[in-house]
Amino acid sequence: MALVAAVTCSSCVVRTEVRPDSGSQSGGLVPEDLPPGVRYVGPGAEATTYLRGDVGRIVVEVDHTEGAEVSAEALGHFQTVLGSVADKPVEIETSTISVNGSAFSAEDLRGLENEHRDTVTDGDTASMYVLSLNGTLSDRQGIIGVAYGGSSFALFLEQNRGLDSAAVERAVLVHEAGHLLALVNVGYESPRDREDPDHPNHSSNADSVMHWAVESVSILDALGGGPPDDFDDDDRADLADIASGAIVPEF
Numbered sequence: 001m002a003l004v005a006a007v008t009c010s011s012c013v014v015r016t017e018v019r020p021d022s023g024s025q026s027g028g029l030v031p032e033d034l035p036p037g038v039r040y041v042g043p044g045a046e047a048t049t050y051l052r053g054d055v056g057r058i059v060v061e062v063d064h065t066e067g068a069e070v071s072a073e074a075l076g077h078f079q080t081v082l083g084s085v086a087d088k089p090v091e092i093e094t095s096t097i098s099v100n101g102s103a104f105s106a107e108d109l110r111g112l113e114n115e116h117r118d119t120v121t122d123g124d125t126a127s128m129y130v131l132s133l134n135g136t137l138s139d140r141q142g143i144i145g146v147a148y149g150g151s152s153f154a155l156f157l158e159q160n161r162g163l164d165s166a167a168v169e170r171a172v173l174v175h176e177a178g179h180l181l182a183l184v185n186v187g188y189e190s191p192r193d194r195e196d197p198d199h200p201n202h203s204s205n206a207d208s209v210m211h212w213a214v215e216s217v218s219i220l221d222a223l224g225g226g227p228p229d230d231f232d233d234d235d236r237a238d239l240a241d242i243a244s245g246a247i248v249p250e251f
Contacts, residue, residue, distance in 0.1 A: 040251035043179040044186030045150035049126050050086055051181065051243040056124035058086055062094045063116050064132035068157060070094075074169035081174050081230055085181070085239045093119070102135035106148045113152055127151060128180065130173070134158055145172040145215045147179035159216075164226065171227040175214040182242060183210050183235055187249030192234040208232035 050058060060082070062070060075092050083090040097116050101108070112131060119127040129152040136156055137143045144160055147153040153176035160168045182188065184203050185195050196204040199212035206213075209228045231239070241247035 043147040044182035047182035061119045062130040068132045078173040103138040145176045170229040
């Protein structure tokens with residue numbers, strides 16, 4: 001299922017863009033049948049930008065509401081892991097924003113991004129955007145993180161219950177960034193068979209940060225103790241293949 005929006009490009013030709021519906025669990029992130037002329041702009045669409053060699057650095061802009069700050073320890077871990085798979089420096093910029101409301105739809109998240117985002121991908125710099133909010137995803141309770149665009153994801157950290165907050169922050173940051181990097185099987189078919197058949201675009205390996213339970217409160221029941229906070233060998237192999245061009249996500 002996807003949300004469809006019409007936009008006008010610089011040449012005044014109407015182009016339709018398809019974004020994934022963050023509330024859908026029935027299928028993967030990418031709609032199976034895109035109509036002619038429709039362009040996918042959801043998670044994974046910018047993966048090659050982040051991973052390719054001619055991009056010199058990644059800037060991660062983290063906008064948070066008061067009380068929804070991400071810990072410096074978690075951001076440091078995220079910076080290290082993302083830099084290791086992208087093979088380039090990662091810089092993190094944080095800002096406090098004021099937001100009304102406590103339940104947010106995917107369209108709400110895009111509206112907040114349009115209002116507050118300052119960084120863009122340009123030249124040898126790739127931009128990634130993170131919203132950390134008090135509240136919930138409006139159509140799915142218990143979601144801690146959601147990737148809602150090709151370069152953006154949101155965190156709802158107060159949904160975490162029963163686990164060390166820093167551990168959850170580390171895990172969810174890396175997990176949602178993994179979706180932006182096209183994991184797992186977002187627009188491609190991995191030669192490494194690990195996609196969970198019941199949770200598309202997620203790993204069946206409980207030791208991978210891309211395990212399906214990481215982005216929700218199910219993390220406690222499904223994984224027991226502390227959640228994984230790094231990519232496993234298969235994840236890293238897929239990312240290396242995307243970086244080299246051996247795997248080319250197609251949408």
